[in-house]
Amino acid sequence: MAFKWRKWNNILHRDLGYLAFGLSIVYAISGVAVNHAADWNPNYKIENTERHIKPLDSGKILTDTQIRSILNQLDATGEVNNVFYPSPEEVHIFLDDHTIELELATGHVFEEKVNERPIIYPTNFLHLNHPKALWTWMADIYAVTLGILAITGLFVLKGTKGITGRGAWLTILGLIIPVLFWILYL
Template identity: 55%
Template sequence: MKKSNWRKWNRAIHRDLGYICAGLTLIYAISGVAVNHVQDWNPNYKIERTTAFVGPVEHYAEDTDDALAREVLRRLGLPGEYKNTFRPDPETLRIFAGNRTIQVNLRTGEAAQEIVRTRPLIYQTNFLHLNHPKRLWTYFADLYAVALALLAVTGLFILRGKQGITGRGAWLTAIGILLPLFFLWLYS
């Protein structure tokens, strides 16, 4: 009678799932660190602020916002296309053009620009990690979570004896369970 070698299958499952999950784990790890520190920075976008002097814009009280916006954009050397304008007060014009917002004091000619750019790699990893695509990605992410659970369970039984789950592994597993419980207790 042939002996069932479940440890061989356990190692094979653990190894193959580990390779499959490695790339996804890196994506989730990069995004996780970025999102954990959202109070310190915007992980998705980099906002560049610049100032310029365009000179006083004459007839700003009489001209239309469209004419003023086109004149300011011309003086800044930017294309004349914009999405919208807004006047918070009679002397200030905000221009929303593409990925930038320009606020100009029409009387003094001082212009402040904010240019918003996506952070390469981090924006995309956050997009997936926070499940913005929905639909099929939700099921894929669920499969990944199941695969991680299988990795955890198969990992418990890779080693035998005092280094395995009946020895040192039991202590490390207990620490892994107790740490989140401690923080739940601490913050509740």
Template identity: 45%
Template sequence: MRWRKWNFILHRDIGYLCIGLTLIYAISGVAVNHTSHSFNPSYTIEKSAATVSKLEDGKQPDREYVNQVLAELGETGTFKNVAMLNPSTMRIFIEGNSIDVTLATGAVIQEKIARKPGLFEMNYLHLNKHKKSWTLIADIYAIALGLLAVTGLLMIRGKNKLRGILFTSAGIALPLLFLFAVL
């Protein structure tokens, strides 16, 4: 039959188009599924402790003290802002770094953040952080996956038909059973 030939061609070509996006979504999906307090799928977060000169008694923290803290830490990143977390703790925001200083002791806790190369970009796409034009691409990809599923079902013939129906039914039943169990 001629429609089977066109179904096969459509299935094959849509499949080729979907390979790259499917790999990106698969890798990102696994990473995002395992987000926890100890694993960030997009960023590496490095915490460290240090000590700097404490703020002199009776003085208020000012830009001069902030510059002194940054110099003692050897921090050369771009200064963004400074805020008082409470009367005894100051937070200095540097590009990719936040520095908490306990004023009375000079104790410092730094949290440096850097993008995970590759994973950051994949998660950015998968989670549709950009919105706008990426939404259209993601919608086209979702429709292509739907067409891939339908054309794949239409390819099942002969003795594999029952197997295909069973596996397809299992694929539909699995999320429904999960939702029934947890809701």
């Protein structure tokens, strides 16, 4: 009995495709997000608001009670990480995901809240290899798997719709596209 290479090629392609599905979605989401980092922050949603609270005396260091009162007026929660006075008229209060800039004499408040983007932040974390260690090996295995999927995918179909027909032209086009971008940008 002859070895049925196409059958095994298709089984390998199918099974690796199933295994690579989750990582492909992670890299697809993160890839689009990171490609447009110049247009937006792909990891964090930053909200800026301006408000007013009761004015305070400028030129004095605020007590913990006064700082807590400011936070209460703004419905801000969390621990105070730091307090900074860039000038006698202004105070900056830093919380975990929140920065408050207050003009003491006017009570004018500028708030900046930073929140991780659900789904996108964790996919970027993996895609950009922040975990290092074991994840690097996982990403390498995934890259090799993509290479195998690309090669086995060439031979899934036979005949005029496969690599000897229409597939040949699409494969050539798929090779020309990155070459054109190399020529344009290198």
